[in-house]
Amino acid sequence: MSAPKREQWNSSLGFILAAAGSAIGLGNIWRFPYITGQNGGGTFVLLYVSIVLLIGLPVMYLELSMGRFSKRGPVGAVESIAPGSFWKFMGYLAVITGIGILSFYGVVAGWTVWYFFKAVFHGFPSGKTNELFGEFVASGPHQIALLYIFLALTGGIVISGIKGGIEKVSSILMPILLLLLTGLIIYSMTLKGATSGLKYYLVPKSSDFTKTTFIFALGQAFFSLSLGMGAMMTYGSYLKKKENLVKAGFLVVIFDTVIALMSGLIIFPVLGGAPQKSGAGLVFVVITDLFTKLPGGRILAALFFLLLTVAALTSTISLLEVAASYLMDEHKIPRKKAATIVTFITFIVGIPSALSLGANKSLTSMISIGGQKTGFLGIMDFLFGNVSLALGGLLLILFVVFKWGIKNTEKELFRNSEKLKYLRYILRPLIWFAAPAAIALVLGFILFTGKTLS
Ligand code: PFF
Numbered sequence: 001m002s003a004p005k006r007e008q009w010n011s012s013l014g015f016i017l018a019a020a021g022s023a024i025g026l027g028n029i030w031r032f033p034y035i036t037g038q039n040g041g042g043t044f045v046l047l048y049v050s051i052v053l054l055i056g057l058p059v060m061y062l063e064l065s066m067g068r069f070s071k072r073g074p075v076g077a078v079e080s081i082a083p084g085s086f087w088k089f090m091g092y093l094a095v096i097t098g099i100g101i102l103s104f105y106g107v108v109a110g111w112t113v114w115y116f117f118k119a120v121f122h123g124f125p126s127g128k129t130n131e132l133f134g135e136f137v138a139s140g141p142h143q144i145a146l147l148y149i150f151l152a153l154t155g156g157i158v159i160s161g162i163k164g165g166i167e168k169v170s171s172i173l174m175p176i177l178l179l180l181l182t183g184l185i186i187y188s189m190t191l192k193g194a195t196s197g198l199k200y201y202l203v204p205k206s207s208d209f210t211k212t213t214f215i216f217a218l219g220q221a222f223f224s225l226s227l228g229m230g231a232m233m234t235y236g237s238y239l240k241k242k243e244n245l246v247k248a249g250f251l252v253v254i255f256d257t258v259i260a261l262m263s264g265l266i267i268f269p270v271l272g273g274a275p276q277k278s279g280a281g282l283v284f285v286v287i288t289d290l291f292t293k294l295p296g297g298r299i300l301a302a303l304f305f306l307l308l309t310v311a312a313l314t315s316t317i318s319l320l321e322v323a324a325s326y327l328m329d330e331h332k333i334p335r336k337k338a339a340t341i342v343t344f345i346t347f348i349v350g351i352p353s354a355l356s357l358g359a360n361k362s363l364t365s366m367i368s369i370g371g372q373k374t375g376f377l378g379i380m381d382f383l384f385g386n387v388s389l390a391l392g393g394l395l396l397i398l399f400v401v402f403k404w405g406i407k408n409t410e411k412e413l414f415r416n417s418e419k420l421k422y423l424r425y426i427l428r429p430l431i432w433f434a435a436p437a438a439i440a441l442v443l444g445f446i447l448f449t450g451k452t453l454s
Contacts, residue, residue, distance in 0.1 A: 006071050012243045016251050017174060018314070019226075019235050023256035024174065025315030026108050027224040029308060031385075032260040033267040034282040037275040038372065039216050040208025041200040045264070047209075047217040052257050055435045056221045058427055059393050060232060060249045062400050065412040067236025068245065073325040074230030077237070082403050090395045091326070094230035097392060098322040099342065100384030101229070103350035104377045105319065106154070109312035110146025110354075111137070111284060116305035119291075119298055126292035133281045133288075138358025147354045148347060154316040155343035158324055159336050177307040178259070180300070184287075185265045187294065193272020201268035215442050219386025225256055228389030228396070231318045234325055246417045266290075280357070280377070320346070353377040387446055394439040397431055406431065 036044050070077035075091030114136065118124065125132060136142060188194065222228040232252075239245070263283070270286050287304065291297035320342055327338035356363035356376035364375040369382050400409050406428060414421045 006238065008238050008240050012240075012248060015235070015239050015243065016248050019232065019248070019252045020255045021174060021311070021314030022226045022231055022235060022318035023224060023252055023315075024177075024259050025311045026105060026112075026308070027220070027315070028256065028260040029263045029311065030108060030280075030283050032220060032224065033264050034275075034279060035216050035220050036201070036264055037267075037271075037282060039213045040205070040210070041268070041274060042202050042204040043206070043208040044213055044217055045202065045261070046204045047213060048220060049257065049261075051217050051221045051438070052225065052253060054430055055218070055393070055438055056225045056227060057249065057253050058430045058435055059222075059227050059396065060225060060253055061245065061413050061427065062396055062409060062431070063227060063230070063232040064236035064239070064245050064249050065409050066396075066400070066404065067230075067233035068239045068241070069408075069412040071237050072329055073234040073237060073322055075326050076329045077230075077233055078399065079330075082399075085403070087395075087399055087403060090392070090399060091230070093388065093395070094228075094233075094392055095323045095326045097229040097384050097388040098231070098319045099346050099349060100380060100388065101223075102151075102154075102316060102319040102346045104353040104380040104384075105312070105316060106147050106150045106346065106350050107143060107354045107377060108280070109150045109309070109316060110143065112305050112309040112312055113150060114142065114146055115284065115288065116302060116309055119301035119305055123298045124288040124292050124301065126289065129285045129288040129292070130281070133285050134358065137281070140355050140359035143354035143357070143359060144351060147350050150312075150316065151343050151347050151350070154313060154320050155339045157313065157317050158320050158339040173307060173310045176303075177311060178262075180304055180307060181259065181262045181266065183300075184290070184304075185262060188266050188269040188290065191269055191272075194269035197268040197270065197272045198265075200271075200273045201264050211445055215386065215446065218390055218439065218442050219382075222389035222393055223385045224260055225253060226315070226318060228392035230322050230392070234322050235318065237325075242416055244417045245413050245415070246420050246423065279372070353380055387443070390439050390443055394436060394443065397436050397439070401432065401436075 032048075036048075066077050066081070067073070070080045072080055073091075074094035075088060078085070078087045078091045226232055236245070239248075267283060267286055270290055275282060288301060291301035291304070294300060320339065323342040324335065324338040327333040327341065328335055331338075333341070352360075352363055353376050356366075356378075358364055365373050366375055366379060368374065369378060372378070374382070400406060410421075410424050410427075414424070
């Protein structure tokens with residue numbers, strides 16, 4: 001294979017921060033707490049953390065290794081390792097999944113922008129943040145305009161190129177987010193229901209375990225770590241040969257998981273137990289109400305939503321980058337045109353999601369998933385954010401085991417970390433048995449029993 005010339009990260013810190021930027025986003029702060037609330041609290045958290053370490057981390061290593069080895073995104077990576085094979089559909093699935101996720105993610109990301117401006121210009125009505133959220137998401141024009149704004153912002157950054165755009169944004173703002181979250185945790189620990197909230201959040205109860213707990217925990221792990229659709233593969237493709245993949249991948253997984261857990265540490269003490277009604281609005285309703293009680297709350301709220309906007313942006317950039325780099329690498333379309341095409345398609349696909357939180361009745365309540373009435377956005381989230389990512393992860397493992405070869409993968413993974421090579425004795429059994437078995441089990445449930453869907 002002739003190595004194509006490719007942009008590269010300036011430093012390994014730049015890569016880690018950008019990859020962490022992709023991983024850390026609405027998945028941690030918006031999705032994790034409400035999915036945890038819907039799936040039994042402590043039991044879910046325990047399962048989630050186990051899955052992150054036993055399945056997420058190995059898959060992260062596979063993606064990064066394959067990306068750096070081939071210097072391509074998912075379609076090109078498969079093509080360069082197994083030219084002309086049917087495995088290429090795995091790459092296409094990744095591109096489609098990226099667009100599918102971005103289409104609804106962009107809607108929620110739009111909320112962060114609106115909440116930022118709301119904090120700056122009006123503040124939030126104490127005790128009424130629930131109504132505020134309901135009215136806001138039911139306004140079609142708002143939802144579509146915000147989706148458009150957010151996607152345009154994402155497209156603009158992707159067009160500006162990888163180094164200038166992504167690296168800088170991630171490296172400056174992530175540490176501030178960490179600080180703000182720490183402050184909010186400390187405050188929420190002082191609230192009245194904190195202990196019972198923490199108990200619900202952190203103590204597993206076997207009675208809370210259901211089949212859906214497993215599916216949602218797996219889906220959430222992939223979603224949060226940006227795995228299963230080639231985002232990390234694409235980022236890995238910009239990584240220099242001399243960087244230590246083992247360390248970089250590990251740090252990204254740890255950062256991401258810590259931020260998700262922190263988000264729960266804010267929300268559950270405030271709730272004081274299981275959320276009464278946990279849905280997509282949970283964090284927006286609870287956090288804004290918390291801010292109304294804090295001195296200087298409006299400034300803090302503005303800062304929080306600004307940081308959340310940026311966290312979402314560094315994730316949407318990676319979602320867009322996968323499809324855009326496919327057009328650039330495989331169809332030789334220039335970066336600007338490629339990013340514009342993908343942005344436009346995603347906007348169109350996103351419109352029904354934008355209208356599915358009250359603006360349009362039939363899009364708002366369509367089917368029941370895991371016992372929850374779900375609209376178009378929820379269905380997109382379930383299909384692309386859970387099922388498709390898990391499927392992508394499974395295919396990736398199968399590709400590595402049967403096509404690329406575990407030895408080749410290890411050669412790339414341990415290239416600059418000879419001392420860590422013994423880790424392959426842990427990694428191999430995970431890749432061969434545990435990870436595919438777990439993922440296949442979940443997909444089997446979804447595809448063949450259908451029970452999980454009601
Ligand atoms: N990991 C991002 C989050 O937690 O918000 C979402 C995401 C980004 C998922 C990129 C998948 C992906 F490829």
